[in-house]
Amino acid sequence: MDTLIQKLLLIKTSKNILNVHSIESFGTHDGPGIRLVIFLQGCKLKCLYCHNPDTIETSGGMEYEIEDLVEIALKMKPYFGKKGGVTVSGGEPLLQSKGLIHFFKRLKEEGIHTNIDTNGRILNHFTVELLDNYADLVMLDIKSMTEDGYEFLTGMRNKETTFTFAAHREASGKKMWLRYVLIPEITNKPELLHAMGEYFKDYKTIEKIEIQPYHKLGIHKWESLGWEYKLKDARENTEKEIEEASAILSKYFKEVKIN
Template sequence: MLRVHSVESLGTFDGPGIRLVIFLQGCNFKCLYCANPDTIECLGGIHYTAESIVQMARNQRPFFGARGGVTVSGGEPLMQARDLIPLFKMLKDEGFNTCIDTNGSILTADVKLLLEYTDLVLLDIKHIHPEKHQMLTGMANGRTLSFARYLQEQNKPVWIRYVLVPGYSNDVQDMHHLGEFLEKMDNVQKLEIQPYHKLGVHKYEALGWDYQLEDVPTNTAEQLNEARDIFAKYVREVVVN
């Protein structure tokens, strides 16, 4: 049984093609810019069986085309890796493309098995600098970078996602360091720059939490172009979402 926060039909920003996106409840990071802070707590959510999600995928199959499929996001979906294994087995048995959007901080035997049934990993690397990563997320980045190396060893297709937060993750030297880390990985197909936004601020108010980046402005076109040009030196395809 999976604890699901919400479901999005016909998603276009979470993997290739048109996708059914399942957002799971619970996250082990607490990113300062999180747009869905209501997914952080592990308790709550709606319980779904693997069969019920597969049935949703069957119903939406006509929209998927050759590239679409099912993406599991969060929260942090790998916190529920054991319960995702039967779901992904069923999806693969029926020919669906499978994708996981993760912060890469969990690499257990269950996660390794789950990855065998995963076509694509969307890996969110929040920051290459350990201390800045800790400041942004409340967690160190060592596990995420080790996860990236494991994906490389397994030759698992990866799209990197990077949120460009002015004053936090747009330092030129840091972006070059991340690019140098990724350059060695032939399995990295794309890097997606995610512009910083404040669309989830109202959720913090509803939860009674302080939003700590209130004074941080959204990205300028120049900042986005600079980041794209830097990463394009290292990764074969770079896009701004």
């Protein structure tokens, strides 16, 4: 009996429960309009600039019944207007793709816009079903245009997974935004910005690219976890650098937003 109960709990957890790090009401920086932003726990990358490092470990977080999250979204629905909705971020939300299928399906039944903020490393059959059938928008984080740069920033190799993910989204014909963290002397180099523009210039589904200027607001979280913050010597961008980066990317993308 105990074994049967454990199996049933595993089934329930994988489909009807999401492991949530935190929830933000009235978010305005994670998709169009006013958003309910749900940050899921767990990520396979360990990006050097991560400002929420406490979302990286898969342990921790709090389990939420999907119907409870739907109820939270329904209470906020009057504030969403025509553009707003629910964004699921992380951590890496697609680690919980199976549960997100059920969650996004319920949101779509309630007429609520859905958005995924992802690093694009996961493209299994659960992710494909989620993307193709239930995700109105995908915000894809482009870490680096080079393999060495990707490994330096994330601790892992195979940047091509991101581009395979982008190609799948493009083939689906559904909307996508790109996000790019601008770090002086690391990712903010003209040759890298041009390379990204050239790579994506023919994509029809990309509505905009969001530049996220580098900041150090998450250092105290790294310290509290006992982790070394390896970008402590990196400086923040000047206004001129941000303007110059925006000017380069404007040659390739319909809209460039400083986030």
